Amino acid sequence: MEFLDAMQHRFACKRYDENREVSEAQLKMILEYGRLTPTSFGLELWSFHVVRSAEKKKALFHACFDQESVATSAFTVAVMARKAAFANPDGDLVHSRGNRFPDPLNVFIDDYRPYYDYLKQEGRLDCWLKSQGYLAIANMMTGAALMGVQSCAIEGFHEQQVLDVLSLDGNQWQASLLATFGYPAEAERPKIRERLEDLVVFH
Template sequence: MNKEAIRQQIVDTANRRYATKKYDPHKHIDPADWQTILEAGRLSPSSFGYEPWKFILINSPQVKEDIRPFAWGVANSLNGADKLLLILARTDVTYDSDYVRGLVEGLHHHQFSPDSKASQSFKHFQERDMAINNDRERFDWASKQTYIAMANMMTAAAELDIDSCPLEGFNYQKMDDYLTTHGIIDPKHWRASVMVSFGYRDQPIKPKVRQPLGQIYEELN
């Protein structure tokens, strides 16, 4: 495929992706396609490479019914999407946290020290550049990373002719309380960040309406 064809494919995929409001409950995603979508999320970039996310696939009919009363924006997905994915964000990513130590030593096989140049660089970034000083601010920072992973999964799905919809329409406190009460999360480490559904639409794709590029893009020369 030449470069022009690749460019066109990228634009076609962007137009193909559509926030699906109505799914066909009788159509199911091929397991190999689903693993590819998950891999696109797993391989997503994150700040300092600390991957402050976790993906939870909600298969349980009981859990779906339990969250329905406080997840108004998820109702259409509950009624037909093949996959409903909850994405968590960490609240405890700090330069000296056990989580970061585990990544540095267990995954990257480097010696860890909170006094190392790398650790102190991350500390400076969080506390000075980003002004992150508490669990809520750390969660907000981590939550931004999860949206990168979600967007990559949605794009991968569109490449595979699979539909999706990003979902923020739920009560976050009630969701966190539910997940905590049922032992799904430890709130000292995790909170709900966003949800996303996948499946096959049972509605036509509407042409995208977006602002012209000239209104949202400029160059500083």
């Protein structure tokens, strides 16, 4: 019930109470929810950037088309995904990730390579890497709601400007999804959702 309650009361918060801080322990917990989020093949080809200094928040606010949610947030998390080249099955990063698993590295690579080849051929590698960040943000947002902290997913951003704010190279990183966090300075908005029976198809 607690999870359902958090889902029902989380809402896309557009303006936060700037006088109320989110504790360091809560921030760490939100990041932990992200860290524990599963990734495809367990590769974790991502990083989480926490923007909380006044200066960087202002720059990120502009990179997000001046969305107030970013400017007033206690902090904004940007989930950044690696670019396709880093997912190469013969690359150092994949090897270092693969070496953590119980099976020998070659077993992991033999399993992974055909899927990598398929995604590459379809031109979907960057998209595959980017989409995984959405799961991390979803877990962070629901986890935050369980602690009474509100949030808003932010897809409205200028890619290059986000990279610049975070001092990241666009050949190496791409922005997946951002989310703002804080205590709301606005009333909760009720959920608007389609009925389950209109969404679900059983086969």
